[in-house]
Structure formats: structure tokens, C-alpha cells
Amino acid sequence: MTMDARIIAYGAYLPIHRLTAASLGRKGSTARTLAGPDEDSLTLAVAAARNALAGAGNMDRSEIDALIFATTSAPYGEKQGAAIAAKTLGLRDDVMTFDITASTRSGTQALHAAGALVASGRIASCLVIAGDVRQMTPGDAAELEFGDAGAALLLGNRGGFGRIGVPVQLSNEMLDVWRGAGERFVHGWENRFILDHGYKDQIGRALDAMAKAEGGNLQRIDRIALYAPDSRSLREIAAAHHLPLERVIGRDWPGRIGCTGASFALLQLCAGLEEAQAGERLLLANYGDGADAAMIELDVAPPPPARSLAGQEALGRVVSHAWYLSARQLLATEFEPGGEPGNSATAHYRERDANLSLEGQVCQCGTHQFPKGRICVRCGCADHFQPVRYADRHGSVITYSRDAFFPNPSPPTVITVTEVAGGPRLYLQATDADADEIGIGTEVEFTFRRIHQVGRRPNYFWKVTPVRGKLP
Amino acid sequence: MTLRNKAAVVGAGCCKFGENWDQGPEDMIVDAVLEAYADAGIEDPRRQIDAIYCGSLYSQLGPVEVSEALKLYKPMTAVSNYCATGTEAFRAGVMAVAAGVYDTVLVVGYDKPKDRGVSGPSVTIRGVRDLPGTPAAWFALCAAPYFKKYGAGREDLARIAVKNHANGAHAPKSFIKKVVTVDDVLKARMIAWPFGLFDCAGQSDGAAAVIISSPAHARSYPKDPVWVKAVASGSAANPHTDPDHDFLRWKPTENAAAEAYRMAGISDPFRQIELCQVHDCFTLTELLAYEDLGLCAKGAAKEHITAGTFAFDGELPVNTDGGLKSFGHPTGATGVRMLYENIRQMRGEAGERNLRRRPVTALTHNIGGFPTGCAITILGMEK
Numbered sequence: 139m140t141m142d143a144r145i146i147a148y149g150a151y152l153p154i155h156r157l158t159a160a161s162l163g164r165k166g167s168t169a170r171t172l173a174g175p176d177e178d179s180l181t182l183a184v185a186a187a188r189n190a191l192a193g194a195g196n197m198d199r200s201e202i203d204a205l206i207f208a209t210t211s212a213p214y215g216e217k218q219g220a221a222i223a224a225k226t227l228g229l230r231d232d233v234m235t236f237d238i239t240a241s242t243r244s245g246t247q248a249l250h251a252a253g254a255l256v257a258s259g260r261i262a263s264c265l266v267i268a269g270d271v272r273q274m275t276p277g278d279a280a281e282l283e284f285g286d287a288g289a290a291l292l293l294g295n296r297g298g299f300g301r302i303g304v305p306v307q308l309s310n311e312m313l314d315v316w317r318g319a320g321e322r323f324v325h326g327w328e329n330r331f332i333l334d335h336g337y338k339d340q341i342g343r344a345l346d347a348m349a350k351a352e353g354g355n356l357q358r359i360d361r362i363a364l365y366a367p368d369s370r371s372l373r374e375i376a377a378a379h380h381l382p383l384e385r386v387i388g389r390d391w392p393g394r395i396g397c398t399g400a401s402f403a404l405l406q407l408c409a410g411l412e413e414a415q416a417g418e419r420l421l422l423a424n425y426g427d428g429a430d431a432a433m434i435e436l437d438v439a440p441p442p443p444a445r446s447l448a449g450q451e452a453l454g455r456v457v458s459h460a461w462y463l464s465a466r467q468l469l470a471t472e473f474e475p476g477g478e479p480g481n482s483a484t485a486h487y488r489e490r491d492a493n494l495s496l497e498g499q500v501c502q503c504g505t506h507q508f509p510k511g512r513i514c515v516r517c518g519c520a521d522h523f524q525p526v527r528y529a530d531r532h533g534s535v536i537t538y539s540r541d542a543f544f545p546n547p548s549p550p551t552v553i554t555v556t557e558v559a560g561g562p563r564l565y566l567q568a569t570d571a572d573a574d575e576i577g578i579g580t581e582v583e584f585t586f587r588r589i590h591q592v593g594r595r596p597n598y599f600w601k602v603t604p605v606r607g608k609l610p
Numbered sequence: 611m612t613l614r615n616k617a618a619v620v621g622a623g624c625c626k627f628g629e630n631w632d633q634g635p636e637d638m639i640v641d642a643v644l645e646a647y648a649d650a651g652i653e654d655p656r657r658q659i660d661a662i663y664c665g666s667l668y669s670q671l672g673p674v675e676v677s678e679a680l681k682l683y684k685p686m687t688a689v690s691n692y693c694a695t696g697t698e699a700f701r702a703g704v705m706a707v708a709a710g711v712y713d714t715v716l717v718v719g720y721d722k723p724k725d726r727g728v729s730g731p732s733v734t735i736r737g738v739r740d741l742p743g744t745p746a747a748w749f750a751l752c753a754a755p756y757f758k759k760y761g762a763g764r765e766d767l768a769r770i771a772v773k774n775h776a777n778g779a780h781a782p783k784s785f786i787k788k789v790v791t792v793d794d795v796l797k798a799r800m801i802a803w804p805f806g807l808f809d810c811a812g813q814s815d816g817a818a819a820v821i822i823s824s825p826a827h828a829r830s831y832p833k834d835p836v837w838v839k840a841v842a843s844g845s846a847a848n849p850h851t852d853p854d855h856d857f858l859r860w861k862p863t864e865n866a867a868a869e870a871y872r873m874a875g876i877s878d879p880f881r882q883i884e885l886c887q888v889h890d891c892f893t894l895t896e897l898l899a900y901e902d903l904g905l906c907a908k909g910a911a912k913e914h915i916t917a918g919t920f921a922f923d924g925e926l927p928v929n930t931d932g933g934l935k936s937f938g939h940p941t942g943a944t945g946v947r948m949l950y951e952n953i954r955q956m957r958g959e960a961g962e963r964n965l966r967r968r969p970v971t972a973l974t975h976n977i978g979g980f981p982t983g984c985a986i987t988i989l990g991m992e993k
Contacts, residue, residue: 481736481737481738485737489739492739493738493739505853506853507851507853508851509739509851515847515851515852515853516853516854536755536855536857537751537752537753537754537755537857538751538754539743539746539747539748539750539751539753539754539802539803540747540800540802540803541742541743541744541746541747541801541802542799542800542801542802543730543731543733543744543746543747543801543802544733544742544743544744544747545733550800550802550803551742551743551747553742553743553747553748553751554742555751555849555850555855555857562851562853563850563851563852563853563855564850564851565739565740565742565850565851566742567741567742567743573803577754578754578755578758589738589741590735590738590741592735592736597738598738599738599739
């Protein structure tokens with residue numbers, strides 16, 4: 139007996155930075171989302187997951203049985219992003235983790251794999267997180283077509299607010315969009331060829347199959363999450379298949395947010411869920427090395443988001459061309475990064491709870507301490523501690539400075555001593571904030587970031603960012 | 611326990627501090643130690659020196675760098691405690707003499723940061739947790755709370771820079787000989803708020819040395835012995851994670867000062883101490899030292915800065931040679947360089963720079979880490 143694949147929680151994340159046509163000295167008003175120098179596909183996905191879990195009332199994470207990370211830009215070639223995310227999010231040790239990569243369709247592939255898993259009854263819940271930071275060659279006209287974002291959905295076989303139907307799946311082999319192993323920039327073949335024989339053909343077939351199952355057309359669909367590489371392709375596919383364009387979620391995102399790769403269709407779905415009512419039916423269609431499409435039926439209204447996409451979009455800050463090139467490491471550097479081994483893997487192993495989960499400890503005397511130690515800083519007793527995860531609390535800035543010397547695309551780097559509400563003091567950099575936004579008493583929250591890339595790999599830790607109020 | 615009058619300094623030397631492109635550590639060590647030998651009238655160090663105590667934060671080789679430079683093969687010990695390293699080497703030497711293990715020891719502090727190819731501190735990327743800022747930023751962490759509570763500001767810090775630059779302009783062995791105005795200091799480029807360029811110590815190479823003798827032998831050297839009244843070290847919880855820090859003070863200084871004053875029998879430091887060399891790695895570090903050393907009340911530094919209390923000709927001169935501002939901060943050398951200046955002033959050997967009133971009791975102060983450690987010496991001319 140199969141069970142339902144149901145949506146329990148959803149969350150989206152847009153980085154704060156925006157690259158615009160003006161940033162690049164080009165004409166027009168096009169903008170796109172841009173990950174900062176301390177963000178990558180994994181941090182975007184983790185941020186979306188934290189928004190999803192916050193939207194579900196910070197549910198008990200020990201109930202999550204599996205986590206799938208979807209991206210085309212995994213931080214490691216060999217080493218799982220999902221395992222890093224599971225530790226960062228404080229999931230159980232016996233959680234199932236895997237990555238689905240290499241295709242812009244990996245977001246929905248992860249969602250449908252999760253759906254199959256929970257529907258099988260083997261596991262009760264699965265968190266799907268997607269994030270992508272795809273890089274087009276600097277100077278390419280399409281540089282503004284990409285965007286960077288994260289999206290996350292928690293699926294389960296009971297509860298929640300909606301059911302995901304069995305998807306249509308198509309696989310298609312062609313060289314339309316690709317990036318070779320070890321390459322940085324995404325390639326594409328001639329646009330008319332790849333759109334006609336790739337995107338439009340495959341998405342078209344998937345939509346036809348869905349229409350057939352619907353009894354001939356898709357007119358009864360309330361909202362449509364439909365992957366599109368650009369706005370023109372979206373308009374053309376909608377017209378060809380008689381899709382009401384006004385129901386396509388994020389139909390104007392090309393030129394505003396950009397095509398965010400593996401997270402794009404899930405980001406559209408999240409945006410749709412933010413506004414959807416009980417009884418609505420949503421179509422989710424995605425493209426990449428084939429296509430997939432599935433129907434989502436909401437039996438109750440989804441809960442409001444912890445942070446709305448509109449609110450996150452409104453926070454956007456436009457960066458300069460020089461900032462973009464520096465942040466994305468597109469400039470020549472004086473020295474090539476060395477082949478040094480980087481931070482000790484054994485130290486990383488010992489400190490992963492602290493560094494990834496932001497886990498400290500509370501002494502029996504009530505004193506909180508981070509990082510963990512064997513002796514209490516206040517009462518001096520040994521080994522009477524309970525672990526505490528601080529990542530989801532707020533904090534208050536005790537003091538700060540603005541370091542113009544620390545390497546940063548736009549100095550100064552704001553450094554803080556921050557006191558966690560009911561917790562310890564932490565020594566952390568601030569991010570996504572101008573220097574004058576941080577002062578004594580500023581309320582901040584914690585955000586998971588890539589601190590540096592010594593050893594040619596991401597080294598993750600936490601920073602603070604001002605609490606910007608409950609987003610609309 | 612006390613170290614009071616259990617050892618005396620009988621000789622001191624100091625090399626020229628600066629961007630010593632044409633000198634390696636060996637040259638600087640030899641320059642400083644030869645001056646100390648001459649000062650103490652030591653003609654046969656292989657017979658007259660019993661042990662060597664070295665302080666260097668960046669040395670790759672450790673104490674071998676000193677023994678090979680001097681070709682002096684004696685029991686050797688390397689000491690390290692961040693920016694208090696030089697004073698800690700002195701403390702180790704004093705304790706060895708006070709314990710009666712050796713009659714005469716050589717203390718050498720040195721560092722050679724200018725071989726690294728950067729004009730400021732190098733940003734070492736290691737680990738993920740302890741990275742947020744460079745030293746200027748973590749020493750600046752008291753600024754916002756202190757300014758807020760006591761109404762001080764960048765101008766007060768600037769006056770400290772102006773004083774130390776003026777003092778350093780006349781010191782023969784200083785690195786930076788540049789007189790600056792308050793306006794120059796305020797308009798300089800920012801390093802880490804509230805510190806502009808002139809609020810920060812220079813980066814230089816240097817070495818300094820002292821020779822310590824037991825009380826039984828101290829009077830056999832040509833010059834009057836300079837008696838150790840106290841050498842104390844203090845530490846405190848890392849301010850970055852200390853749950854109780856108010857960021858109005860640096861606790862290691864308070865802790866070390868309490869111990870030093872107890873040892874030296876000082877109850878009113880402002881009246882009983884006549885000269886101080888304090889750790890001005892940044893101007894605010896000096897301001898806090900005035901208060902944390904008990905030279906004035908907490909919050910009162912601003913008034914004293916305005917009144918010139920700590921100026922060269924003030925009631926209690928501080929950093930008469932220009933301090934770290936003018937000498938730079940070759941870490942291991944700094945604490946020993948401070949002793950050198952105090953000894954010159956106490957003996958009246960600073961020439962045109964001699965203080966009007968020759969000091970009898972003088973203090974040095976080093977603070978380092980985050981800051982987490984402090985070492986203080988008090989020397990006196992009278993036993």
C-alpha cells in the first residue's frame with residue numbers, strides 16, 4: 139500500500155545582493171540575485187531550509203528522516219553536501235542523506251525522489267534543499283540571466299497541507315547546456331537549437347502528458363511553477379500550450395531574480411505556496427536533461443512563510459561591477475591558491491558540532507559557553523555540561539569594530555562580540571550589512587556562511603546579520 | 611612570594627628599530643647584546659653569563675637563533691606570551707636569578723616581522739572561528755562601549771598619538787621620527803574604527819637585551835644596579851567569549867598590576883611611580899592602561915590626556931621614547947626595549963631627553979593576545 143507524498147513545510151532564500159545591467163555598464167533595467175563572497179550553493183540551500191523549518195514553527199528536527207541536497211554547483215566534487223547540511227541543521231545522526239546534482243532539474247528530481255521515499259512508507263519525512271550558484275563567463279550577455287537562490291520543501295506521508303502527484307518523467311540526451319568537470323563557466327550551444335530541441339520540446343511533452351491526464355487541457359490549474367531559462371522562452375511555451383501566463387508563478391523573474399538553476403522550479407513552487415488557498419491545484423514542471431511535471435493538490439491552505447520572497451526581494455542591494463568580480467573570484471590574483479592541505483580534517487571532525495551546528499554548552503551553574511570546553515569559564519567545574527544549539531536564536535551586539543584591513547570586496551569588515559539571547563558570547567563577523575547598521579545593542583540573527591577557501595575547499599562557519607523585522 | 615630586590619639589571623642594550631632590510635635577526639641581536647655587554651662592563655661573556663632567556667613570537671628557530679648569533683652556548687630558554695613576550699623573558703630570567711640558580715643571565719627579546727613582505731599584520735587564515743578581524747579590530751572592541759559610557763572620542767585617542775610621535779621624534783633608536791597633529795591623526799585612513807593609521811603602532815624589526823645579576827654580584831658591575839621591585843604577569847578570560855566583560859577595561863592589566871603593586875609595596879601608583887612605558891599598540895590600549903594600571907580613575911583618562919598629565923614634561927611621563935607608536939612592535943623586543951628606556955632615564959643617560967626629575971621608580975607594561983595576558987615590571991634605583 140502506498141501512502142501520499144505530502145508537503146509539510148516550504149521556504150525560500152534570496153541572497154541580499156543584486157547585479158544589474160547598470161552594474162555592468164549595460165543598457166536596460168535587468169537585475170538578478172547574486173550570492174555574496176561568503177555564500178555558495180550549500181549555504182543558500184541551508185538558509186532556505188532554515189526558513190522552511192521556521193515557517194513550520196521550528197518543528198522537532200529529530201522527526202526528519204532524510205535530507206536531499208540538489209544543485210549543479212556542489213561545493214565538493216567528492217563529498218556530500220547533504221551531510222554538511224544535516225549537521226548544520228542539527229538533524230539526527232541516522233538521517234538518510236544524498237545529493238542530486240549535475241542538472242537544472244535536480245531540484246524537482248530530489249523532490250520526486252523524496253516523494254517516492256515517503257510514499258513508500260519506508261521513511262516518514264524527507265527534507266529537500268536546493269541551492270545553486272552558476273557562473274556564466276564574465277562579459278557574456280547571458281551573465282544577467284542567471285540568478286542565485288535556495289529553496290527547500292519538507293515532505294512527509296502525513297500531515298502538511300498538500301499532496302504531490304506521481305510525476306511525468308522524461309530523459310533527453312543532448313548537449314544543450316553543460317559544464318565540464320573542473321570547469322567554472324556554463325556553456326550553451328546555439329540558442330535556437332537548444333530551445334527547440336531541448337527546453338520547448340521536452341517541457342512541451344511533459345505538459346502534453348499532464349494535459350492528457352487532466353482530460354485535454356491545463357485550464358483548471360490555479361498556479362504553474364514552470365522552469366524557464368529566459369522570459370521569451372517562457373512566453374512562447376505558455377502560448378504554445380495554452381497556459382494562462384498570468385498563472386505562471388514568477389513569470390517576470392527573468393530580468394528581476396534570474397534563472398536560479400537547480401533551485402528555480404522549487405523557488406517558483408515556494409512563491410506559489412505563499413499565496414495559495416485551500417483547494418488549489420498547482421502544476422510543477424521542470425527542465426534539464428529531459429523534463430518532469432507533477433500536479434500538487436492543496437487540501438488546506440499552506441502556512442504563511444517565515445520570510446516571504448517579496449520581502450527578501452525588497453531587501454536587495456545593488457553591487458558594483460568591481461564588487462561582483464571580486465566576490466565571485468573572477469579577478470586575477472597575485473598568487474595562485476597553493477596546494478596546501480588547509481584546515482586540519484581531524485580538527486574539523488572534532489569541531490563539526492560547534493562549527494557547523496553552532497553548538498555550545500550550558501554548565502550546571504547556568505553559564506553558557508561557546509566554543510565548548512572542559513572547564514566552566516565562570517564556576518570552574520569540569521564536564522558538567524549539556525550541549526545547546528544556538529543557530530536559531532537571536533543575539534545582541536555587545537561591541538564591534540570595523541576592520542578595513544581584513545580581506546573583503548567592500549571593506550570594512552564589521553566584527554562583533556555578540557551575546558546570544560539566553561546564551562554565550564560569540565566572536566563573529568557581520569555580513570549582508572553596511573558598517574553603520576551594526577552598533578551596540580543591534581539585534582542580530584545567525585547565518586551560515588563560507589568563511590574562507592583555504593585548502594581550495596569551502597570552510598563554513600556562522601556570521602551575524604541584522605534582524606530585519608518580520609518580512610511581509 | 612616576591613621578587614622585590616632579589617635581582618638587579620646591570621646592563622641594557624637596544625638596536626636601532628626600523629625596517630631593517632639589511633639586518634637579519636643575528637645582526638640585531640648582536641647589536642643589542644654588545645651594547646648590553648659594554649653597559650655592564652662584561653668583557654668575557656662565556657665566563658660571565660650563566661644562562662640565556664629569549665623572547666620571540668615569530669622566530670622559526672627558537673633560542674638557537676640567539677645562541678648561534680652570539681656563539682654563546684649556555685642553558686637557553688625560549689619564552690612566548692603574545693605581545694608580552696619580551697617582559698615574560700625578563701620575568702623568567704629574574705625568577706631564575708632570584709631562585710639562586712644562576713648569578714648572571716642574559717635576556718634577549720627580538721622579532722623580524724618585516725621579512726614577511728606586508729606593511730601591516732599578515733592575515734593568517736586558519737581555522738574558521740578565530741578569524742573575524744585583524745589585531746587593530748580586536749583591540750578596538752573597547753572603543754564603542756568606552757566612548758558611550760565616558761564620552762571620550764577619537765580626538766582623545768589622537769592626542770595620545772600626537773604625544774608619542776613627538777616623544778619618538780627625539781629618541782635616537784626609534785623607527786618613526788615624525789611629528790603629527792591631531793588633525794593629521796583624525797584625517798588618516800581608517801584601519802579599524804576608531805583607529806586610523808596614526809592610532810596604530812608601526813611595524814618594525816628590532817632587538818633589545820638586558821643583563822640581570824643576583825644581589826650578591828650586582829654591585830660588582832660598573833654602574834649603579836637597577837633593582838627589580840616587581841615583575842608580574844596577569845591573565846584573564848578571552849574577552850571575545852568572556853560572559854562578564856564590560857569592554858571598558860582590559861582585565862589582564864588589572865590583574866597584573868595588582869600583583870606588581872603588591873610585590874613592590876605600591877599603594878598609590880600615580881604618586882609612587884615616576885615614569886611608565888605602557889603598551890600603546892593602539893592609542894586606546896594606552897588610554898585603557900592609564901586606568902587599568904590605576905594611574906587615574908576609570909573614565910578619567912580623557913581629562914588627564916587633555917591636561918597633559920602623561921606628556922614628556924607632565925606629572926607622570928608615559929612612553930618617553932615614543933612607545934610602540936614610534937619604535938614599532940617587533941613583538942619579542944618590545945618589553946625589553948621598554949626596560950632599556952626606563953633604565954636610561956633612571957640613570958640619567960638619555961642626554962637631551964633626560965627627564966627634568968630623574969625617576970627613581972619606573973614601570974613597564976605589555977599586553978597581548980586577544981588581549982588575554984599582561985606582564986608588568988617595576989624597577990627602582992634604591993634597594
